[in-house]
């Protein structure tokens with residue numbers, strides 16, 4: 604006689620009985636939510652706009668509802684491979700495989716390095732150090748780069764950290780680390796706390812914005828403006844992301860959540 608274990612039932616009862624905690628990795632979406640700001644001559648996103656329709660008033664006495672306008676790349680959001688020219692033949696948000704919306708989160712802590720140098724970019728050595736301690740990053744995992752930068756989210760000046768050179772000084776991922784993760788480890792993608800998955804000064808790198816270039820070239824994803832990464836263990840959390848099914852969409856705001864098993 605075979606005993607069939609009900610895995611999904613165990614997950615649901617774990618959530619109901621608080622043995623599994625659900626961590627909200629998304630920041631609040633409103634008109635002051637920061638969005639990336641590109642220099643001239645590039646066009647920029649309009650961010651998030653809230654347009655009230657009615658609120659128990661003459662326009663709708665029994666109900667409250669709103670419209671909103673939002674950039675695909677606004678607030679906590681998802682970058683699809685077609686976001687970048689190197690990934691133009693790959694998936695958009697409407698065509699990505701559903702199974703890729705769920706995977707283990709590997710959380711690499713570089714908060715010390717970033718405290719000392721806001722331009723710090725995750726290195727292959729950082730990844731190998733993580734793997735020595737926590738085991739090899741498995742295929743179909745997310746790599747979340749924990750920099751601590753989300754603590755600046757309410758303060759635009761600190762969040763963008765524009766220097767006297769006019770450049771934003773925010774952390775990112777080195778070209779070599781992006782290549783290593785996308786090719787050698789075959790991950791789903793990377794997630795960061797800043798407005799984009801590349802460092803603030805990465806427009807000056809070769810190629811420009813190397814993480815976008817190599818991740819999306821390899822049909823991998825990006826997650827930006829995550830928060831609460833300090834609440835995740837280095838391994839074992841299950842990350843769930845849910846981009847809107849925008850036809851030919853290059854990205855989408857998401858409600859990113861992580862399932863964490865309590866000890």
Ligand code: MN
Pocket residue numbers: 676680681682798799827854
């Ligand atoms: Mn983006």
